Amino acid sequence: MTVSRPPLLEAKHVELHYTVRNTMVLDRSTATVRAVDDVSFTLDEGETLGVVGESGCGKTSLARCLLRLATPTAGTVHFRGHDITRASPRALRGIRREVQMVFQDPEASLNPRKRIGQIVGLGLRLQGIKGREVTDRARTLLGQVGLDPEHINRFPHEFSGGQRQRIGIARALAVQPSLIVLDEPVSALDVSVQAQVINLLDDLKDKSGLAYIFVAHDLSVVRHVSDRIAVMYLGKIVELTPAEALYHKPVHPYTAALLASVPVRRRAGERAGRGVVVKGEPANPVNVPSGCRFHPRCQHSTEICTLVEPPLMRFPGDRLAACHHPRNLSDSEVALAVRSPLSPLSTGGA
Amino acid sequence: MFAISVFTFFIFQVIPNGDPALRLAGQSATPQTIAAIIKTWGFDKPVYVQYLDTMEKIFTGTVVSYSQQVNVLSQIQRGLPATISLALGAGVIWLFWGIVLGASSAVRAGRFTDRLLGVVALVGVSTPTFVVGAVSLYFFAYRVHIFPLSGYVPFFQDPWEWFMHLVLPWFSLSVVYIGFYSRVLRSNMLDALHEDFVRTARAKGLTQRRIWLNHVLRTSLIPVISLWGLDFAAVIGGGAILVEVVFNLDGVGEYAAESIMTLDIPPILVIVMYGAFLVVLVAALVDILYVVLDPRVRLNG
Amino acid sequence: MLQVEDLRVSFRTEEGEVKAVDGVSFSVEPGEILAVVGESGSGKSVTAMTLMGLTRSPNATFGGTAHFGGTELIGASEEQLRRIRGPEIAMIFQNPMTALNPVQRIGDQIVEQIRAHERVSRAAATERAVQLLARVGIPRPRELVRSYAHELSGGMRQRVMIGLALSCSPRLIIADEPTTALDVTIQAQILAELESLRADSDVSIILITHDLGVVSQVADRVLVMYGGRVVEQSDVDDLLDDPQHPYTWALLASVPRVDGEKPRRLASIAGSPPSLLRPPPGCHFSPRCPHRYDDCSNVPPLAAKLVAAPRHFDRCWLTAEDKLRLRSVDFERIGAK
Numbered sequence: 007m008t009v010s011r012p013p014l015l016e017a018k019h020v021e022l023h024y025t026v027r028n029t030m031v032l033d034r035s036t037a038t039v040r041a042v043d044d045v046s047f048t049l050d051e052g053e054t055l056g057v058v059g060e061s062g063c064g065k066t067s068l069a070r071c072l073l074r075l076a077t078p079t080a081g082t083v084h085f086r087g088h089d090i091t092r093a094s095p096r097a098l099r100g101i102r103r104e105v106q107m108v109f110q111d112p113e114a115s116l117n118p119r120k121r122i123g124q125i126v127g128l129g130l131r132l133q134g135i136k137g138r139e140v141t142d143r144a145r146t147l148l149g150q151v152g153l154d155p156e157h158i159n160r161f162p163h164e165f166s167g168g169q170r171q172r173i174g175i176a177r178a179l180a181v182q183p184s185l186i187v188l189d190e191p192v193s194a195l196d197v198s199v200q201a202q203v204i205n206l207l208d209d210l211k212d213k214s215g216l217a218y219i220f221v222a223h224d225l226s227v228v229r230h231v232s233d234r235i236a237v238m239y240l241g242k243i244v245e246l247t248p249a250e251a252l253y254h255k256p257v258h259p260y261t262a263a264l265l266a267s268v269p270v271r272r273r274a275g276e277r278a279g280r281g282v283v284v285k286g287e288p289a290n291p292v293n294v295p296s297g298c299r300f301h302p303r304c305q306h307s308t309e310i311c312t313l314v315e316p317p318l319m320r321f322p323g324d325r326l327a328a329c330h331h332p333r334n335l336s337d338s339e340v341a342l343a344v345r346s347p348l349s350p351l352s353t354g355g356a
Numbered sequence: 357m358f359a360i361s362v363f364t365f366f367i368f369q370v371i372p373n374g375d376p377a378l379r380l381a382g383q384s385a386t387p388q389t390i391a392a393i394i395k396t397w398g399f400d401k402p403v404y405v406q407y408l409d410t411m412e413k414i415f416t417g418t419v420v421s422y423s424q425q426v427n428v429l430s431q432i433q434r435g436l437p438a439t440i441s442l443a444l445g446a447g448v449i450w451l452f453w454g455i456v457l458g459a460s461s462a463v464r465a466g467r468f469t470d471r472l473l474g475v476v477a478l479v480g481v482s483t484p485t486f487v488v489g490a491v492s493l494y495f496f497a498y499r500v501h502i503f504p505l506s507g508y509v510p511f512f513q514d515p516w517e518w519f520m521h522l523v524l525p526w527f528s529l530s531v532v533y534i535g536f537y538s539r540v541l542r543s544n545m546l547d548a549l550h551e552d553f554v555r556t557a558r559a560k561g562l563t564q565r566r567i568w569l570n571h572v573l574r575t576s577l578i579p580v581i582s583l584w585g586l587d588f589a590a591v592i593g594g595g596a597i598l599v600e601v602v603f604n605l606d607g608v609g610e611y612a613a614e615s616i617m618t619l620d621i622p623p624i625l626v627i628v629m630y631g632a633f634l635v636v637l638v639a640a641l642v643d644i645l646y647v648v649l650d651p652r653v654r655l656n657g
Numbered sequence: 658m659l660q661v662e663d664l665r666v667s668f669r670t671e672e673g674e675v676k677a678v679d680g681v682s683f684s685v686e687p688g689e690i691l692a693v694v695g696e697s698g699s700g701k702s703v704t705a706m707t708l709m710g711l712t713r714s715p716n717a718t719f720g721g722t723a724h725f726g727g728t729e730l731i732g733a734s735e736e737q738l739r740r741i742r743g744p745e746i747a748m749i750f751q752n753p754m755t756a757l758n759p760v761q762r763i764g765d766q767i768v769e770q771i772r773a774h775e776r777v778s779r780a781a782a783t784e785r786a787v788q789l790l791a792r793v794g795i796p797r798p799r800e801l802v803r804s805y806a807h808e809l810s811g812g813m814r815q816r817v818m819i820g821l822a823l824s825c826s827p828r829l830i831i832a833d834e835p836t837t838a839l840d841v842t843i844q845a846q847i848l849a850e851l852e853s854l855r856a857d858s859d860v861s862i863i864l865i866t867h868d869l870g871v872v873s874q875v876a877d878r879v880l881v882m883y884g885g886r887v888v889e890q891s892d893v894d895d896l897l898d899d900p901q902h903p904y905t906w907a908l909l910a911s912v913p914r915v916d917g918e919k920p921r922r923l924a925s926i927a928g929s930p931p932s933l934l935r936p937p938p939g940c941h942f943s944p945r946c947p948h949r950y951d952d953c954s955n956v957p958p959l960a961a962k963l964v965a966a967p968r969h970f971d972r973c974w975l976t977a978e979d980k981l982r983l984r985s986v987d988f989e990r991i992g993a994k
Contacts, residue, residue: 060840061811166929167697196696197867201911201925208922224841226913230923253915267845268915271873271897284842287810552755559709559750560770560821561742564735570769575760651805652759 012087013048014185014217015072015105019351020045020081022067026292037292041067043241044081044350051184054211054218056228056249058264059238062288065221068238069187072219073107074098085185103132106178110190112170116162122148122173123158129180147176152206168199172206179210185217192227204230225264229253237261240291240299242350243318246326255334257327260284260300262334298330306331318349357632364628365407368621410622414629419622421615428623432608432630435594438508439607441518442525442599443591450530451584454537458580459573461538462545473538480535489528489602496524506604525603529596533587537580544576551575578649582642589638593631658725658861659685659708659829665720666700666707675933677703679885680721682960685829688859690851692876692893694866694908698930700885701865705831707731709748710738725829744774747822751834753814757806763817764790764802767824774825789820793850812843819850830854833865848875869912873897878968881905884931884941887960891969901963901971904942906984924987940974948975948983 022042042064049055059065070076072083074090083090085101093101109115116125126144135143145155151172153165162170171191178186188207192200208231210216222228228235228249235252237245237260245258256262263284286303289295295302301311310330318328321335321343328349332340377393394400398409413419419428461473497505503524509517548554549572557571593608600609608627615623666678678700685691695701706712708723708730723730726745728737742748750756758766767786771777777785783802790798793816806814815835822830832851836844852875855862866872872879872893879896881889881904889902900906910924928945931937937944943953952974963969963977975983 060842168929196930197869198696198908198911198926199929201913201923202927204913204923205925226915229913229915229919250919253919263842265915267841269845269848269868269870269874270914270916272875283845285846287812287843288840552750552752553758555711556748556750556756556818556821557758558711559742559748560773561739561744561825562769562773563739566769566773570761571758575758578760650760652807 011051014051014053014086015049015219016084017048017068017072018046018082018084020068020071020078020083022064022071022076023079039291040064040241040294041291042071042078043294044352045238045241045243046081046348046350047236047243047246048348049185049217049219052211052215052217053234054220054232056225056232056235057219057221057238058223058225058228058235060223060264060288062240062291063238064241064291065223065238066189069107069189069219069221072187073102073105075107103181104183105185105187106181106183107187107189108171108174108178108191110193112167112174112194113162115174116170116177118162121159121161122153122165122176125162125173126176126180129177133181144176144180147179148173150179150210151176152202166199168195168202171195171203175203175206175210183216185219187219187221189221190223191220193223200227207231224268225253225261226268237264240288240294242299242328243326243348244300244328246318246348248324251323251325257321257325257332257334258300258329259304259306259331259333261327263303298328306333315350315352318346319343320346357629357636360632361411361625361629362407364625365410365621366403368619368624369403410625413622414626419626421623422618422620428626431611431623432626435606435608435611437510437607438605439592439594439596439600439609441508441511441522442529442596442605442607443588445522445526446529446533446591446596447584447588449526450533450537451580453530453534454580455541455577457534458538458541459545459568461542462549462572462576463568465542465546470542477535477538480531481539483531484598485528485532485596486598486602488531489524489599492524492528493602506602508603508605508607521603525599525605528602529591529599537583540583541576541580544579545572548572548576578646581649582646585638585642585645586635589634590631593634594627595631658687660724661704661708661721662723663721664704664707664723664731665718666703666712667718668714669716669718670934673934676885676936677933678707679936681882681885681887682721683880683887683890685861685863687828687861688855689877690855690862690864690875692864692866692872692879693882694869694872694879695882696867696930698884698933699882700933701882702833704882705748705833705863705865709742709746709831710735711748740774743770743827744825745827746829746831747825747827749815749818749822749830749832749835752838753811753818754806754838756818757814759806762803762805763809767802767817767821770821770824785824786820789824790817792823793817793820794846795820810843811839812846815839815843815847816850819847819854823854826858827860829861829863831863831865834867835864836871837867844871851875869909881908884936885933886941886957886972887970888942888973889969889971890960891963891966891971895963895966895969899963899966899969900984901969901977901980902942902973903946903948903975903980903983903987905971906987910988924990940972947987948979950974 020042021044023038023040025036025038027036045068047055057065057068067076071078078091085105088097088101090101123141123144126147127140130140130143145158148155148158153169153172162173165173192203195203204227207218211218218231220228220231232249235247235249236243237258239260245261247257252261253265256265266283284303289302297313298311298316301307304311316328316330318326320326321332322339326346326348377390377397377399398406410419417429420426421428457473461470464470493505497503504521507521509521511518554567554571557567594612595609597609597613600607601613611623612627661684662682664678664681667674667676681704693701693704703712707719710730710733719731721731728741757763764783764786767789768779768782771782771785787798787802790802795801795813795816809817836847839847848871851862854860864876876893879891879893880887881902883904889896889905896905900909907924907926911926913923926945931941931944937954939954939956940958943949946953958972958974960970960972
């Protein structure tokens, strides 16, 4: 990280709350869903940030805020210094050319009545490219994502799931973006095909210096592409750590739990498996627990966890975690911890 | 409601040949009479003032029709028992037979019974109601005197005659709806058949009968019931115009028909508003019913 | 306990005949967890559902046999099957949200199954439903027995499905991707539930999954399916230590892992699974196999036993020596193992 260059993307205290209304005829009370709750991070040019968490943790809502597909209820998102959250529709169009999105379900996100040449070509035309060049460039893009350029006149349904995801990536690449937000891009794919797409994303990044935000529901798929990984729980970032450090020495107990939950081979003679790794299920984002949101499920939780929300602390090795009882750290590392400027505003000191 | 009343009012303002003063005055009217009528009825005022005046009369219950100059609300009240009788009987008939035929069609999907019922439903849906009415009237009342020719007898006056007078109208009105409902239910059920929970029901080792009744039919009925509520409201709101006219039931629908033919704006306006009100009311009731029928609605919206 | 021989299932479609299952043979012993692993379209789910008679339709044709206890499942009458479903073989489905009836209380759904097979009073069946819910870890079972599926979380719903499957004490449970729709922490809980189930009773489980991680954690034996056929079958440790079929070893290498060192690159298998409408002649994996030769594309390989491990079969034309050599080259290339 160089200090002089501004980050590509900077999210400051982003919050997305929305109200839901009870549909009972006699009870019209409302509740607030805290989908994203004071999340801050920065992303450098060419960097990949993995965003991981279970369903309901706010990872997809966060991704939508970054493209302003949803407008945050508080906080700002700056892209190359421009505030996306307050940008005019006109300015937003310019920014959206630089920030693209790839969705989980390639089937639903590609217009079934358009040929893939048109799907990919649209982004090219938006840049003022015309005529034959559109077709030529579209062919090149298809080749880049590992599809046969001769298939340019086919429709999305003629492709398999993995191929459709490649079309989605080609479409995103067409406008030559500097950041692609990938929302669970491989979750719907078979393992062998999943690996193809992950490798493709890796190659594209090496070649063109793209930055990614890679949203996923488990830690295994993001490992291969991520430089840093943010773990979210109930609308908050609980850990934000360089990737390999996270896999070997998770600081937050929730990260450790996520890692331990990935099924692995049982040791010889071990019959009954490992038992339950984490008890309980995430709380409802309408009614978040007091203090640390993970405390009802955490095996290390003490009284302070139920009362005080832990601030996001920065530990040596650029590891950020919000926990009163961080794991895998030496006493000296804990002593060197300082409150991170990315920490949510409301958190108390301990 | 407001939009509907405005829309209806202005539609009849722009219809050619619709000057109400001329109609009120009659054919041999002198210009003086016409001028007097225009003055007393306020036709010279701006359109929006006329509209407001009319609305005020409606809500104070003093609105009067152009043609016979009788109170519109009392006219509607007079027609209501016939219309409600028609709607209740027909509603029960079409719901019952719609379910029976739709369900049997779905159970036998693709086979002869299903195809036959499909053709029957198609014929039912595509035969205009007044044709069914007229033909049945001809055969069962005129040629063979099973049922009376037309008219309405209040229930409390003579329940048997009430019933006999209504059998043919009920039947005529139901035919279209039975055809429609049975098709809707059939396709709902065939969709439900592919639901995961029906597969679970099979995997549980339930009998076919139980799978169909408890799992397929029950979930498929929910949208049909809400549809029924709206159609039922429309009939009470005077929507069964043709049947009421053919059988001379003298209900709300027939009153609407007469008013339209004489371009009598106040009753049309009132009936349209009353019908719209009923539909809105029933839609709200259906929403409440949904909460009972479909537990999913109770929490998340 | 269950003996499946040369099972074939094909469906007539508008575009032609789809051979979803193409000669599958395996057996299930009492008290074991047999995993059937494969990608979408491998025929794993169709195989499982065919055992329960759930794939029967006018467009489906069946071949081969499946003996369960004293019954031949493939040719059984609907009534015979109905009696087996529930008390003998029960099923757990992938998506517990849609697999439970949304407008029926969960307790009633369990009671309904019990009363379809046993003459017990409604009250007694309800009491049993409460016990079952308690056994699968549902809190406040007496209260939640009256809830609807949408009022429960995904993990709780899947516990209800397991309770439902257990309600008539079946001898075999077929679990079709039971954790795929769940979050990882919940998946771990459900897998633990399945394991404790097997530990407490001698019920056998056929676990259908696409996740080799799940297989390695809970299964005793494993069947690897590809394009409607079993390509490899063995004890789980043998398969993980000594995978014989090129598809199996590619699959093992393409699983992203969170433990150990990060490999330089994930192994991927070029291309996509075969169309069962027009499957390739010969070995179904041959078009994607980096080690194929002429024979592979022409003649389907037979199941061969591994000499060293008699319970280990695979269907590949490569010789044992070639496999060993090629496999180590493959793993070397991607930096795994």
